[in-house]
Amino acid sequence: MDGKGRWMDNVFIERLWRSLKYEQIRLYSYATVGELRGQIASWMNYYNHERKHQHLDYTTPWANYSPTQEQLEAA
Numbered sequence: 001m002d003g004k005g006r007w008m009d010n011v012f013i014e015r016l017w018r019s020l021k022y023e024q025i026r027l028y029s030y031a032t033v034g035e036l037r038g039q040i041a042s043w044m045n046y047y048n049h050e051r052k053h054q055h056l057d058y059t060t061p062w063a064n065y066s067p068t069q070e071q072l073e074a075a
Helices: 011-025 033-049 061-065 069-074
Strands: none
Touching (some): 033 061
């Protein structure tokens, strides 16, 4: 962090946790902690590989940050 209490340092992770809570955790009830962990893992996979993000020009984080075949061949 750049300084104590600097809000911009946490804005992205706070947004991720907000999405997780409102789209997955608060909508359903879970019988066990293992079930909750499995659903969170499933949601994180969806969030990174399938869900389009406006901030990323409607691409997925995986598509945006993973190297393309051309980049792999050039390296």
